[in-house]
Amino acid sequence: MKKTMVYLVGAGPGADDLITLRGLECIRHADCIIYDRLISARLLEEAPSGCEKIYVGKAVGEHSASQEEINALLIEKAGQGGSIVRLKGGDPYVFGRGGEEALFLYEENIPFQVVPGVSSSIAGPCFAGIPVTHRGMARSVHIITAHTKSGGLTDADYKRLAPLEGTLVFLMGLGQTAEIAAGLIRFGMGHTCPAAAVSCAGTTEQRTVSSTLECLAEEVEKAGLNSPAIIIIGETVALREKLNFFENLPLWNKKILVTSDRKKNGTLSHLLEAYGAKVTAVPMTEIVPMRGSLTSYLPLLGNYSYVVFTSGNTVELFMAELYEAGGDVRKFGGAKICAVGPSTCKKLLEYGLRADIVSSIHSGEGLLDQLRGILKTTDSVLLPQSAKANPRLEKGLKDLCSVDVVSVYDAVRLPVADGLSTGDFDAVMFTSSLAAENLATVSDTTALKEGKATAFSIGPSTSAALRAQGIEPLESGDCTVEELVVKVIDYFTWGESHG
Ligand code: SAH
Numbered sequence: 259m260k261k262t263m264v265y266l267v268g269a270g271p272g273a274d275d276l277i278t279l280r281g282l283e284c285i286r287h288a289d290c291i292i293y294d295r296l297i298s299a300r301l302l303e304e305a306p307s308g309c310e311k312i313y314v315g316k317a318v319g320e321h322s323a324s325q326e327e328i329n330a331l332l333i334e335k336a337g338q339g340g341s342i343v344r345l346k347g348g349d350p351y352v353f354g355r356g357g358e359e360a361l362f363l364y365e366e367n368i369p370f371q372v373v374p375g376v377s378s379s380i381a382g383p384c385f386a387g388i389p390v391t392h393r394g395m396a397r398s399v400h401i402i403t404a405h406t407k408s409g410g411l412t413d414a415d416y417k418r419l420a421p422l423e424g425t426l427v428f429l430m431g432l433g434q435t436a437e438i439a440a441g442l443i444r445f446g447m448g449h450t451c452p453a454a455a456v457s458c459a460g461t462t463e464q465r466t467v468s469s470t471l472e473c474l475a476e477e478v479e480k481a482g483l484n485s486p487a488i489i490i491i492g493e494t495v496a497l498r499e500k501l502n503f504f505e506n507l508p509l510w511n512k513k514i515l516v517t518s519d520r521k522k523n524g525t526l527s528h529l530l531e532a533y534g535a536k537v538t539a540v541p542m543t544e545i546v547p548m549r550g551s552l553t554s555y556l557p558l559l560g561n562y563s564y565v566v567f568t569s570g571n572t573v574e575l576f577m578a579e580l581y582e583a584g585g586d587v588r589k590f591g592g593a594k595i596c597a598v599g600p601s602t603c604k605k606l607l608e609y610g611l612r613a614d615i616v617s618s619i620h621s622g623e624g625l626l627d628q629l630r631g632i633l634k635t636t637d638s639v640l641l642p643q644s645a646k647a648n649p650r651l652e653k654g655l656k657d658l659c660s661v662d663v664v665s666v667y668d669a670v671r672l673p674v675a676d677g678l679s680t681g682d683f684d685a686v687m688f689t690s691s692l693a694a695e696n697l698a699t700v701s702d703t704t705a706l707k708e709g710k711a712t713a714f715s716i717g718p719s720t721s722a723a724l725r726a727q728g729i730e731p732l733e734s735g736d737c738t739v740e741e742l743v744v745k746v747i748d749y750f751t752w753g754e755s756h757g
Contacts, residue, residue: 268375
């Protein structure tokens, strides 16, 4: 049986990249994960296949597992051996009952480790632009739960809290904002003391209300703020005016639909989220490798004069086949390598290959123009590509010399759930013509056609597919996802004229 270890892991306050590296490693090697509410689904996807995932949090209106039930589960799973991760929001020891669980494991003689997490009590204020301590303003920070065994805070509590000069951070207190403010004012805290409430801190759903102690409850109510939320009271709240970096990100509150295949969706979504966008990722296409398609060509690879790569996908699948066949980059022999676009070059370099000829214009046609002056009729070209590739490159090359075209993958449309409407978004991202075509068949694209939502396209062929549907897109400068994101940021910062 595998050795048992229970890890009490803090997952951070909600955004999936606010976990520690150690915490992530625990998830990646877990045999079983027992997790709470507010844990990002993307974090759980990091678990190895076969890892058992058990939810013990409370859905709205439902019963959550009691501490006794959780403890019983810990014993049961520990008994089966292996690595058990008890995943908790924020830090396990900050109002997360982590201490109780650790003591229980100690009593039961079950080996355990604790992995600290970024607590919402510190990160929440940070993402609202509020330092919890600040020289000359707040020399201490006090983290308080408004949720006590007796139901709430008492006058004795307020009497102790009101004279404190540091920052007060209340967890689990949104519903009691008015009582907390009244209690503190009753025991001498200034009614104009800066105060704020932050909900869903650190995520693209974050909302902040900042006010005075006296008016905070009313403002929270007016804004319709929901839990999870924290309340922050103290002079440093005023610094938010200058330090509110998060809600001032260029794509903050922008709703963006990303339609690429799964892999590209990941990169693009991540980049957009890093600038504050609310991303909905709906993969419209999938890459299906056509394994074995290169089998008869690989032994002769070194005999070709040129091998032409038109995308990073092609490079990846080509190299996978080459490795599978027992070969490596030496098989290219004297064949020169041609590439379309910087992402293709970058991908080639990952395999230790530098392209000899790179199209200066980022399209197959651009490369063709360059090759016209170079290719001789005696040359031979290998062109691995998508089964749905635009035929122009192939045709053009065939006019110049002998060409072997091999489909190494197919891009297929994915079914998409009903009810998707571009009207629900500020922008829609397209990284392939197939995704553009698929979107039109599965959703209402009126908003895109009327310019109420803006379409962004990775390059000329995707743009052409969009135009064919009456949608005028803004296009990435160099066919890369990175430049596409720059385009989106410029557009939302400066408007269409600068887009
Ligand atoms: N151990 C957790 C706290 C658990 S108690 C931590 O260290 O963060 C649950 C309370 O934490 C919620 O009621 C709320 O007050 C606060 N909270 C958790 N995540 C939050 C978030 N993303 N934004 C604001 N408050 C959050």
